Amino acid sequence: AQKVTQAQTEISVVEKEDVTLDCVYETRDTTYYLFWYKQPPSGELVFLIRRNSFDEQNEISGRYSWNFQKSTSSFNFTITASQVVDSAVYFCALSEGRRGGSNYKLTFGKGTLLTVNP
């Protein structure tokens, strides 16, 4: 069975600090997909990134960057120069690949509540 662990329940930083959110996953599949979602206080789930298991290339998007390491089953998310608007719950999620079908149900971690203080 697949499992996602976000060990950090809550993180509090001061604006402009860098912050890294940790995510460790477990799966028996060789093909899988990793995601990060942001859930602001308004409640919607905002897609941030998807990473395929066969693509370990790290990615940077503005102040966001992601570090995918299959050797340690980790997919960490770093926000550089954090801002108050980054305050939200961040979820890491895993989907196992399915050949020929269309079922990619997501297993979410428990989430990390990030508070960025001015």
Add this chain to the structure above:
Amino acid sequence: AAGVIQSPRHLIKEKRETATLKCYPIPRHDTVYWYQQGPGQDPQFLISFYEKMQSDKGSIPDRFSAQQFSDYHSELNMSSLELGDSALYFCASSPAGTPEQYFGPGTRLTVT
């Protein structure tokens, strides 16, 4: 761009009542997923449909049922509501064969 539509956005019901949540996927998306997110919890997969057939089932109570219609919209029917059913219910849609899921804004159900 069109997004996933969920209705209603908010719903208040009493214990033992029934509720129906609706989801309208993005056009040309034939796969629908339902998730339940309790207060302070992570979203939990309930059920999914592909081409109007149930494709997978998660931790969905027997009191709940769902289906996908010919126009690909989906409905989640919940009966004998309990206080513990109070949650945010998300619907997500995706094109066939892709892991991308596009989430709707959610329906917040409150059972009193």
